[in-house]
Amino acid sequence: MSELKVYNSLSRQKEVFEPVTPGHVGMYVCGPTVSGESHLGHARPYVTFDVLYRYLTHLGYKVRYVRNITDAGHFEEEGRQAEDKISNKAVLEKLEPMELVQKYTNLFHWAMLQFNSIPPSIEPTATGHIIEQIEMIKKLIADGYAYERNGSVYFDVKKYATNYDYGKLSGRKIEDLLENTRELEGQGEKNNPADFALWKAAPPQHIMRWQSPWGEGFPGWHIECSAMATKYLGKQFDIHGGGMDLMFPHHESEIAQSTICNHGAPVKYWMHNNMITINGRKMGKSYNNVIKLTELFSGDHPLLSQAFHPMVIRFFILQSQYRSTLDFSSEALQASEKGLKRLWEAYENLIKLQLRSNELGDMAGDKELDNKVNKLVDEFDEFMNDDINTAKVLANMFELAPVINGLKDKTVNIKSLAATTFSKLQSQFKVYLEDIFGLKSVTEADNEKLTDVMKLIIDIRKEARNKKDFVTSDKIRNQLARIGISLKDEKDGAISWNVE
RNA sequence: GGUCUCGUGGCCGAGUGGCUAGGCAGAGCUCUGCAAAAGCUCGUACAGCGGUUCGAAUCCGCUCGAGACCUCCA
Structure with a gap:
């Protein structure tokens, strides 16, 4: 190393x-x-x-x-x-x-x-x-x-x-x-x-x-x-x-x-x-262009189109190298918000794949893909060692996201990767995202009772869909969306949910 | 005025001599009852001009532009 x-x-x-x-x-x-x-x-x-x-x-x-x-x-x-x-x-x-x-x-x-x-x-x-x-x-x-x-x-x-x-x-x-x-x-x-x-x-x-x-x-x-x-x-x-x-x-x-x-x-x-800038100018009290953290978290500022979660801001900062100026805008923050969401979902998918890891063998089914994954993961350390280049580490993670999502959707055979590659991918994602970058889930922590209720609702919706009763199934999904819970019909027939 | 830094595709942002990051937005497609998500494909950018070099976003010079520090400032 x-x-x-x-x-x-x-x-x-x-x-x-x-x-x-x-x-x-x-x-x-x-x-x-x-x-x-x-x-x-x-x-x-x-x-x-x-x-x-x-x-x-x-x-x-x-x-x-x-x-x-x-x-x-x-x-x-x-x-x-x-x-x-x-x-x-x-x-x-x-x-x-x-x-x-x-x-x-x-x-x-x-x-x-x-x-x-x-x-x-x-x-x-x-x-x-x-x-x-x-x-x-x-x-x-x-x-x-x-x-x-x-x-x-x-x-x-x-x-x-x-x-x-x-x-x-x-x-x-x-x-x-x-x-x-x-x-x-x-x-x-x-x-x-x-x-x-x-x-x-x-x-x-x-x-x-x-x-x-x-x-x-x-x-x-x-x-x-x-x-x-x-x-x-x-x-x-x-x-x-x-x-x-x-x-x-x-x-x-x-x-x-x-x-x-x-x-x-x-x-x-x-x-x-380096400084965080706003319209190319340093954010500072004397320039009268500061956005307070409380305003950022609440969205209560003329320059903000919405509230931003602290993790989004953390991610935004990590997407650039610390010695470069970083230009703030509501738009840039929105981009980070979406990026973080996608990356985090891939990460959660990766953790869930643990269940299928026993299917893996010593040999990679797809040598080329296996090499690519290994390279991208190994570079995490290299980039960090090069003056803490968090931006490059995140870029590699984004490149790995399609592979992970492919494994989850089974468009990529899990046996493509050797067991060692998969476990390294999994552990390094966790180490970097959580331990080193200090990121955590943006969504609310699961509540046990809510989980049970959701199980029930999802069950009902499944029955409705099986009966091709799409009026009922769409009603459930739309109403939940209004409450702030999104449902996703996965490829394998499962239904997943998320609190926005 | 002095010292220094920077100028990358619609936006944010990596990258310091060859292998043309990444995110978001946009376009098309696949999957799907629909939706969402996901996946695939696409856009060939490096302020301008000149120079060095087989080869430059990357080195040198000039021009233009922006900014930082010199005062409290993360």
Whole structure:
């Protein structure tokens, strides 16, 4: 079998994956800022890296997956202006930031559950690691790479750049960064505009504040990831993931901080997913073009023609390679919905074929077909090893679907395949679809009583059809369709049903 | 303005030098009481222009177009 290769943003090429500690993988993924609702764009990294996590586990690695919750810093609830006349508000009102954070954290967890994303091994919060962050900042000051100014602390990028390569991840030149003359508030107290905040002094009305050696304030954005990744994954760990838009300044700054504190580069493989676009433009709050996950699941958005099941969205994301942009439209999602349905039905047919697997022999009845199936299935691993190409794996599955359906309809003799080929086909479909891709059935789970009722109805319909009483049989089928249950008359005379 | 990326058939989307993915939509057919599903067949795309090469969607150059980052951002 080929070895796993991943695209490393640091080297801009695919590299063979070799963990720092054999058999173990440390993976850190930038989690959500819980100041608002997650949208479709946020779903991509969490699905992408969930699949990577599952795949690494499948390969036998013991993976520690850390994904933070950014719950510190200055933010406001969506749709509400900074009207906080904080000083006059009641104690209850002063607790509000944490309530807000809790609300969106819960919502985020709920969405992840919908997506069938496995919870990370550790999900640290920024507010829970203020001490670690302060300690790290102290170290940076002690080493001469940070300076305090009016209760805030900044990282000295210029100094760092004299000894290290600031910009190597994002491909930026330090000269350009230093001469950037953009006027932004708070720039005045920095030595250099390129410097970034490690600690910010809290203005009087700011609720989220902690005591520090430099006065009351709150941590800068980049330091939390450095502090928490170091704490739980060590000074050097294997994979750091996140969206491409975080490469600069967030990840670049993380590297700088950690490099000073830990005396070495923190991350071996930087992996970045590309953006989800809408009409070719990045989906993002600042573009005012986001579709929230709750809207996606309910269909309640002008751009949506219908509601979409979380599994459809997961499948949609998996149908492209994670480093390409993925253009959203209701139409594209509908295509995914139909595709997933067809693929899943083929998969269910494949599982049911187990009953007939005793008919199989050691020899393939159709050598050519047997070879084709073997090739298509073997390529699953190869494609995944080539920088997690889920799109190609799915394409192969679609190519296998007609074979599977043919076996089921008996237009393809089951003896065409050797027993080993069939069992491999079956097990690899299950492993990939369920264990690695994390997909599951879109239809409702069977209810025992409903199953019994359906058995009865199907029986009655069968009798009617045998008597050529098509008025009755069509009535049953049409009425059920109205309820949302579809009947299919199979080729062998059986009738199958599905809850839409 | 700087840095970078991309431009594939009606839509989405793989693919980085030869073997012309895949999904959805569309057309025809088979099966079927009908329907649905399924199966089979079909469409020969790679922004434009030039170059390298026996051979390019794939490499190089230019032109046009789109986008990302440089500020919070998955």
